[in-house]
Structures are given as structure tokens and as C-alpha cells.
Amino acid sequence: MASSQRSSFNSCTRRLESQQNQTHTSAVTSTLVCQLSRARAPTNSRPYMLGAGLLTYFLSKEIYIINHETISAACMATVIIYSVKRFGPDVAAFADKLNEEKLQKAEEVKALAVASLAQAIEDEKKEQWRVEGRHLLFDAKRNNVAMLLETNWRERVHTVHNEVKKRLDYQIALQSLHRRMEQEHMVSWVEKNVVSSITPQQEKTSIAKCITDLKSLAKIQQAKATV
Amino acid sequence: MMLNFFDQFMSPVLLGIPLIALALLLPWILFPNPAARWINNRLITLQGWSISQTTHQLFTPLNQGGHKWATLLISLMIFLISLNLLGLLPYTFTPTTQLSLNMAFAVPLWLATVIVGLRNQPTIALGHLLPEGTPLPLIPVLIIIETISLFIRPLALGVRLTANLTAGHLLIQLIATAVFVLLPLMPTVAILTASVLFLLTLLEVAVAMIQAYVFILLLSLYLQENV
Numbered sequence: 001m002a003s004s005q006r007s008s009f010n011s012c013t014r015r016l017e018s019q020q021n022q023t024h025t026s027a028v029t030s031t032l033v034c035q036l037s038r039a040r041a042p043t044n045s046r047p048y049m050l051g052a053g054l055l056t057y058f059l060s061k062e063i064y065i066i067n068h069e070t071i072s073a074a075c076m077a078t079v080i081i082y083s084v085k086r087f088g089p090d091v092a093a094f095a096d097k098l099n100e101e102k103l104q105k106a107e108e109v110k111a112l113a114v115a116s117l118a119q120a121i122e123d124e125k126k127e128q129w130r131v132e133g134r135h136l137l138f139d140a141k142r143n144n145v146a147m148l149l150e151t152n153w154r155e156r157v158h159t160v161h162n163e164v165k166k167r168l169d170y171q172i173a174l175q176s177l178h179r180r181m182e183q184e185h186m187v188s189w190v191e192k193n194v195v196s197s198i199t200p201q202q203e204k205t206s207i208a209k210c211i212t213d214l215k216s217l218a219k220i221q222q223a224k225a226t227v
Numbered sequence: 228m229m230l231n232f233f234d235q236f237m238s239p240v241l242l243g244i245p246l247i248a249l250a251l252l253l254p255w256i257l258f259p260n261p262a263a264r265w266i267n268n269r270l271i272t273l274q275g276w277s278i279s280q281t282t283h284q285l286f287t288p289l290n291q292g293g294h295k296w297a298t299l300l301i302s303l304m305i306f307l308i309s310l311n312l313l314g315l316l317p318y319t320f321t322p323t324t325q326l327s328l329n330m331a332f333a334v335p336l337w338l339a340t341v342i343v344g345l346r347n348q349p350t351i352a353l354g355h356l357l358p359e360g361t362p363l364p365l366i367p368v369l370i371i372i373e374t375i376s377l378f379i380r381p382l383a384l385g386v387r388l389t390a391n392l393t394a395g396h397l398l399i400q401l402i403a404t405a406v407f408v409l410l411p412l413m414p415t416v417a418i419l420t421a422s423v424l425f426l427l428t429l430l431e432v433a434v435a436m437i438q439a440y441v442f443i444l445l446l447s448l449y450l451q452e453n454v
Contacts, residue, residue, distance in 0.1 A: 073317035
């Protein structure tokens with residue numbers, strides 16, 4: 001027993017790496033706790049043995065006397081232990097929730113910033129893609145402008161053509177008018193001269209001739225009618 | 228040596244050193260200081276949350292001038308709650324069972340509210356002595372009654388706290404003694420009495436917190452009238 005105790009003591013005085021970095025480890029208590037917690041039995045009974053021994057000692061030597069305070073202490077202990085066991089996890093979860101909400105607010109800000117930046121990247125990529133397709137746009141615009149120019153030119157040519165045609169038509173009409181007027185004038189002059197050159201003798205002879213012609217025609221017609 | 232139930236309320240002195248100073252300083256170490264971290268551990272988070280909730284609850288009805296009293300009143304409330312709750316543990320001394328202490332809290336604070344009211348808005352402060360809508364013949368009597376009630380306030384504040392805590396402690400002691408005495412004689416009755424003691428302990432825990440809150444609530448109400 002003594003050798004096992006001594007070996008556990010020796011192994012407990014060797015400091016662990018983690019313990020060396022701690023600032024609040026007392027050599028005495030850490031050794032004691034290490035020694036007490038090195039399990040030899042399935043459940044670690046050393047602290048309980050110490051507790052039971054101390055309690056028995058205090059009670060038997062009447063260092064601690066059981067009185068009414070003990071009973072009120074027992075009541076108070078029941079209340080405390082019950083409330084801790086019952087409400088402990090809920091309170092801890094609530095405290096964690098408060099911290100989580102705080103973290104989440106900051107995360108939201110960060111997520112929003114990240115999202116807006118990602119959106120900016122997407123927009124930039126789209127703009128770059130648009131820039132690549134810019135030449136298509138320019139070709140279309142160029143074609144459009146060329147078409148407009150062509151249309152405009154053709155319209156003007158058409159206008160010019162019409163104007164020229166109008167002028168030429170005017171000239172033609174003028175000429176034809178001229179000719180017609182000359183012709184009419186000539187005809188009327190000729191008629192006038194002819195009419196004025198008809199002497200009364202000629203007029204009589206022509207009228208007599210007409211009458212004889214008419215009579216002959218009438219005879220012919222009569223003959224045709226009777227036949 | 229006779230069992231004197233009032234021994235628990237005697238201010239403890241050890242070798243001439245008043246231990247009430249220790250009892251008054253002890254609650255301070257139970258409340259951790261917030262560390263210079265953004266997310267704290269659960270205890271500090273809960274402490275901060277509960278203090279901010281209580282402050283919000285108490286000081287929303289007050290105007291800007293009343294908010295200057297927030298530090299004083301909330302720290303006083305934390306102090307009283309911790310003193311009351313620690314006093315429920317066995318073999319502890321509750322400083323708030325001493326009338327001198329409670330009057331030392333009540334009288335200066337009440338007097339401060341009255342003086343603040345009379346200095347800044349004397350008409351309104353004096354106007355509180357007459358409730359609205361009183362019939363004309365009752366006015367002189369009512370003013371006297373209201374003045375008496377005004378001067379009774381500090382007395383009521385102090386004595387309320389003292390009486391509640393003293394009565395609670397005494398009851399716990401008496402019923403615990405009853406259980407202790409009955410345990411060898413009539414165990415069943417002792418068990419019934421122990422259940423009464425359990426309920427009483429629950430009540431005392433509630434009373435401890437409520438009385439401290441009521442103290443501060445009434446002071447904030449007196450402040451609300453005068454600021």
C-alpha cells in the first residue's frame with residue numbers, strides 16, 4: 001500500500017505540460033487532487049472517502065452539532081439543487097442564445113457585405129461580357145446608319161427625279177400648247193380665208209350642187225325603200 | 228445556555244472586530260466584472276442581460292433627470308438582493324435584518340428625492356400633497372394626511388425590509404426547530420412540518436428578491452414624482 005501510494009505520489013509530482021502553463025495551479029492542491037483522482041477502483045472513491053471521514057469526524061467529536069440550522073440547511077440545499085438541476089440547462093441555453101444573437105447580428109452584417117460584393121463581381125462580369133459583344137452592337141448600328149443614309153439618298157434621288165420630270169413635262173406641255181395653238185390658229189386662219197374666198201357665185205353653185213346631190217340621194221333612197 | 232432565537236440577528240463581532248463589515252463586502256466578489264471581450268461567458272452575459280432588463284423596466288417611466296439615479300439604484304438593488312439571498316444560507320448573518328442599516332439606506336435616499344423635488348420644481352412637489360379631484364371641505368385634512376404619509380415613507384421603507392427579512396428568518400428558525408424537536412418524537416408530524424419548511428424556504432427566496440426590488444421600485448416612484 002505504501003509503495004503504491006508513494007508511486008502515485010511520485011507520478012503526481014511530475015507536472016503535466018498543460019499544468020505548467022497555467023497560472024493558478026497550486027502545487028499542494030494539484031498534487032492532492034491528482035493523487036485523489038488516480039482511479040484504482042472502477043469508480044473513484046477517494047474524495048468520497050475523505051468526505052465521509054471528515055463528516056464522521058466532525059459529528060463524533062461534536063465539532064459540528066446537528067441542530068435546527070441543519071434542518072433549514074437541508075431544506076435550502078434541496079431548493080438550490082432542485083432549481084439548478086431543473087433550470088440550469090434552460091438558463092445556460094438562454095445565455096448561449098443571447099451570445100448567439102449577438103454573433104448573428106455581426107454575421108448578418110458580414111454576410112450582407114459579402115453578398116453585395118459578390119453581386120458587384122457578378123455585375124462586373126456581366127459588363128465585361130457585354131463589352132465583348134459590343135462589336136455586334138456597333139455593326140448593327142453601322143448597318144442601321146448605312147440603311148438610313150441609303151434610304152435618304154434614294155428619297156432625294158426620287159425627289160430630284162420628280163422635280164426634273166416636272167420641269168420637263170412643263171416644257172413638253174408648253175411646246176404642245178404652242179403647237180396646238182399654232183395649229184388652231186392656222187386652221188382658223190385657213191378657214192377664215194377659205195370662207196372669205198368663197199365668192200357668192202361659187203356659193204350658189206355649190207348650194208345648187210348640194211341640192212341636186214341630195215335629190216339624187218333621195219331618189220336612190222326611195223328606190224331602195226320600195227325595193 | 229438558552230436557545231435564543233434572536234441571537235442570529237445580533238451583529239457578529241469576533242475579538243472586537245465587527246464582522247458586519249465582512250458580511251457587507253462579501254457579495255461584491257460574487258459578481259464578476261465584465262472582461263474586455265465582445266462575447267463573454269454565460270455568467271457575465273446573464274448578469275448583463277438581467278441588469279439591463281431591470282434597468283429598462285424601472286427607468287422607462289422616468290424622464291431624463293431620473294436616469295441619473297440609475298447607477299445608484301440598480302447597484303443598491305443588486306446589493307440588497309445578494310445580501311438577502313446569502314442570508315438564507317445556514318449560519319450566515321443578514322445585514323439587512325438590522326434596522327439601522329435599512330434606515331441608513333432609506334432616509335438619505337428619500338430625503339434626496341424630496342430635496343431634489345423641492346429645489347427644481349417646488350410647486351409641483353408641494354402639489355403632490357393634494358390629490359386631484361378632492362372635494363373642497365376635505366382639503367385641509369387631506370394635506371395634513373398627505374404630509375404625514377410623506378414623512379412616514381422612509382420609515383416604511385426601512386421597516387418593511389427589516390420586518391420582512393427578520394420575520395422570514397425567525398419563521399425558518401422556529402419551524403426548523405419544530406422539525407428538529409419533533410423528529411425523534413413524532414416522525415410523521417416532523418415530515419409534515421418539514422414540507423411546510425420547504426414551502427417556507429421557497430417563499431423566503433421569493434421574498435428576499437421581491438423586497439429588494441420593492442425597495443428600489445418605491446424609491447424610483449418617489450423620484451418620479453419629484454424629478
